[in-house]
Amino acid sequence: MQLIVAENVHKTYQVGEVQINALKGVSFAIEPGAFVSFVGPSGSGKTTLLNLIGCLDKPSEGKLTVAGVDVSSLDRRQGAAFRGEKLGFIFQDFNLIPVLTVYENIEYPLLMVQDVPARQRSERVLALLEAVGMSEQKDKFPGQISGGQKQRVAVARALVTNPALVLADEPTANLDHATAYQVIELMKRMRDSFGTTFIFSTHDPKIVGEAETIFTLEDGRLVDTQVKGEVNHG
Amino acid sequence: MGKLLKIAVRNLLRYKRRTLLTTSLITLGVVFVLVFVSVTGSFKRLMIAQNTDSMLGHLQVHRKGYVASIDNLPLNLNLKAGAIGRLEKVLDAQSEIAAYSPRIKFGAMFSTFVETTNIRLNGIDPEREFQTVSLLPGRVLEGDKTLARGDIWIPELLARGMKVKIGDTVVIVATNQDGSVNGKQFKVAGVLESVSGPGGRDGYITIEDAAEVLRMEGMEISEVAIRLHDFGRLGVVSERLTGLLEQELNQQEKPIFELHTWEKLSPFYNIARMIDVMTFFMKLMLIAIVLVSIMNVMIMAVYERIREIGTIAAIGTPPGRILSLFLLEGLSLGVAGAILGNIVGALIIFVLNASHITYDFGRQKDLLLQVSLDPVDVFVLSVIVIIIAVVASLQPAFKASRMEPIKALRHV
Numbered sequence: 001m002q003l004i005v006a007e008n009v010h011k012t013y014q015v016g017e018v019q020i021n022a023l024k025g026v027s028f029a030i031e032p033g034a035f036v037s038f039v040g041p042s043g044s045g046k047t048t049l050l051n052l053i054g055c056l057d058k059p060s061e062g063k064l065t066v067a068g069v070d071v072s073s074l075d076r077r078q079g080a081a082f083r084g085e086k087l088g089f090i091f092q093d094f095n096l097i098p099v100l101t102v103y104e105n106i107e108y109p110l111l112m113v114q115d116v117p118a119r120q121r122s123e124r125v126l127a128l129l130e131a132v133g134m135s136e137q138k139d140k141f142p143g144q145i146s147g148g149q150k151q152r153v154a155v156a157r158a159l160v161t162n163p164a165l166v167l168a169d170e171p172t173a174n175l176d177h178a179t180a181y182q183v184i185e186l187m188k189r190m191r192d193s194f195g196t197t198f199i200f201s202t203h204d205p206k207i208v209g210e211a212e213t214i215f216t217l218e219d220g221r222l223v224d225t226q227v228k229g230e231v232n233h234g
Numbered sequence: 235m236g237k238l239l240k241i242a243v244r245n246l247l248r249y250k251r252r253t254l255l256t257t258s259l260i261t262l263g264v265v266f267v268l269v270f271v272s273v274t275g276s277f278k279r280l281m282i283a284q285n286t287d288s289m290l291g292h293l294q295v296h297r298k299g300y301v302a303s304i305d306n307l308p309l310n311l312n313l314k315a316g317a318i319g320r321l322e323k324v325l326d327a328q329s330e331i332a333a334y335s336p337r338i339k340f341g342a343m344f345s346t347f348v349e350t351t352n353i354r355l356n357g358i359d360p361e362r363e364f365q366t367v368s369l370l371p372g373r374v375l376e377g378d379k380t381l382a383r384g385d386i387w388i389p390e391l392l393a394r395g396m397k398v399k400i401g402d403t404v405v406i407v408a409t410n411q412d413g414s415v416n417g418k419q420f421k422v423a424g425v426l427e428s429v430s431g432p433g434g435r436d437g438y439i440t441i442e443d444a445a446e447v448l449r450m451e452g453m454e455i456s457e458v459a460i461r462l463h464d465f466g467r468l469g470v471v472s473e474r475l476t477g478l479l480e481q482e483l484n485q486q487e488k489p490i491f492e493l494h495t496w497e498k499l500s501p502f503y504n505i506a507r508m509i510d511v512m513t514f515f516m517k518l519m520l521i522a523i524v525l526v527s528i529m530n531v532m533i534m535a536v537y538e539r540i541r542e543i544g545t546i547a548a549i550g551t552p553p554g555r556i557l558s559l560f561l562l563e564g565l566s567l568g569v570a571g572a573i574l575g576n577i578v579g580a581l582i583i584f585v586l587n588a589s590h591i592t593y594d595f596g597r598q599k600d601l602l603l604q605v606s607l608d609p610v611d612v613f614v615l616s617v618i619v620i621i622i623a624v625v626a627s628l629q630p631a632f633k634a635s636r637m638e639p640i641k642a643l644r645h646v
């Protein structure tokens with residue numbers, strides 16, 4: 001069974017009198033454990049599509065199913081619950097909560113979204129700190145660590161609830177090349193260990209090369225799909 | 235709740251100066267109101283106590299119509315023996331009445347053999363009177379604190395003006411109900427401190443002497459002053475007594491008695507009311523201060539953290555939690571302001587008491603300012619501040635909880 005199925009998905013924004021067709025009929029499928037990248041020029045609709053998959057927005061037309069759920073059917077509260085349960089998010093600007101330590105940031109989804117008991121919480125957080133190599137920094141605040149470290153914490157936060165899918169819109173845009181590469185490697189390693197599906201968007205051609213499935217968007221349309229070699233995931 | 239509180243408090247500490255300013259403003263407001271309420275409240279209590287505990291009692295019963303012409307102390311509106319019996323029966327049955335004291339009130343001539351003036355007199359049963367108005371013996375500046383037959387207590391101003399000393403003999407001359415004039419010699423046994431309020435410059439003799447001067451044939455009294463065990467129950471008891479006394483009818487099927495609380499008998503009740511009104515407006519101002527300052531901070535807080543709100547909303551934080559998070563921030567500000575305000579207010583009151591400030595009230599000089607901090611005031615103020623703090627945070631918090639994650643995340 002596919003994790004994500006998009007059938008003729010359209011997204012239209014209404015700005016005053018003007019209609020902007022950000023997505024003009026996109027269809028694809030993504031299987032569990034895939035390591036996927038959406039690429040394309042600025043304005044091609046990558047963010048729009050990731051927002052739809054992330055249940056942060058609804059398609060104007062067509063059908064989008066994520067983990068067996070039609071995203072159009074979710075209301076506000078259900079959407080929040082679904083995201084908290086099934087999805088993880090990594091942001092371009094890291095978006096860690098500045099008043100929480102590294103440890104508390106990773107703990108946040110377990111504590112505030114899922115109400116996981118304390119014992120399990122600390123086990124899980126410590127395991128992820130270890131996995132992303134941030135154990136030493138666990139008591140620092142986001143303001144005290146580098147961008148690359150922040151994004152590693154963000155990866156841990158996205159994974160802590162053991163989601164089916166992690167979405168990352170331009171996760172490396174604010175990182176230098178070497179760090180960007182490390183973050184993508186980390187994501188891939190996490191996919192290998194936890195079997196989590198990763199979908200990210202990027203401009204960076206070198207980073208794109210790391211993806212196993214590459215969808216190319218242009219002007220709201222899917223113009224190319226590239227599947228690299230044998231995809232092997234546990 | 236604990237986890238939300240931790241985040242809320244840390245967010246407040248993130249903008250230290252702003253949090254400090256807002257908290258100080260609320261603290262200041264609480265301090266002002268608390269000190270004002272305590273000082274005026276203490277003054278009010280003193281004033282009421284002076285009226286009720288040295289002259290009026292908490293309640294008074296007269297024959298119907300007496301109070302309307304109380305200024306000329308009409309002897310023809312006294313209660314006669316039969317009515318007194320009926321009244322005593324009603325009063326004795328009330329467990330909330332601590333004591334009551336019958337009085338004969340009349341106007342008389344006061345003569346020193348050299349000079350003559352007029353005086354208002356109360357004929358009392360000393361023991362019962364002192365139980366009813368306990369501050370009365372304390373007003374005796376010179377002389378004896380006991381009043382025996384043949385003794386008279388006269389007000390300070392009269393003693394000074396007429397150059398009368400303790401032990402002097404004076405004559406009281408009065409006209410009775412039938413118009414016959416009678417005189418009797420008295421020994422000045424005490425000089426009374428004057429106090430502000432009705433009856434504050436009256437003289438006192440025993441009720442038997444009063445009956446003798448007025449040549450009363452049977453027992454007669456002008457009024458009965460009543461003291462309750464609990465002044466706080468005045469309203470309830472007066473209502474019940476009014477009901478009971480209304481059932482006591484004369485031959486014409488008209489009520490015999492009328493009951494008044496001290497409030498109806500003393501002009502100081504209006505001052506007490508005014509203090510209450512001022513206190514009310516002070517509290518309104520406090521509410522305005524808390525409302526505006528917290529709303530301001532919370533609107534800023536939400537605006538500055540739009541992206542953060544977008545983030546936590548995107549990762550699935552339920553809208554209700556986001557709402558609680560911001561409400562808790564406002565609540566914490568209110569709680570901090572209330573606690574600090576009460577502490578600082580209590581300190582100021584302590585200093586006020588320690589510095590022995592005196593003030594004048596009417597003819598009384600150098601009254602010591604004794605401010606007491608009422609726990610009820612502290613509680614009420616704290617509750618007001620905290621509730622208003624939450625109310626002020628409602629709109630910003632609601633806005634935060636309703637934010638669209640995508641829009642919030644795009645916000646720069």
Ligand SMILES: Nc1ncnc2c1ncn2[C@@H]1O[C@H](COP(=O)(O)OP(=O)(O)OP(=O)(O)O)[C@@H](O)[C@H]1O
Nearest residue numbers: 013014015020022041042043044045046047048049
């Ligand atoms: N909320 C919105 N309201 C109106 N138009 C929008 C909105 N969001 C996106 N668009 C428009 O939709 C189109 C697709 O935008 P989108 O952000 O998805 O592109 P992108 O591929 O993510 O671009 P970039 O690489 O610059 O991030 C653009 O023309 C954009 O201007």
Ligand SMILES: [Mg+2]
Nearest residue numbers: 046047048169
């Ligand atoms: Mg984009």
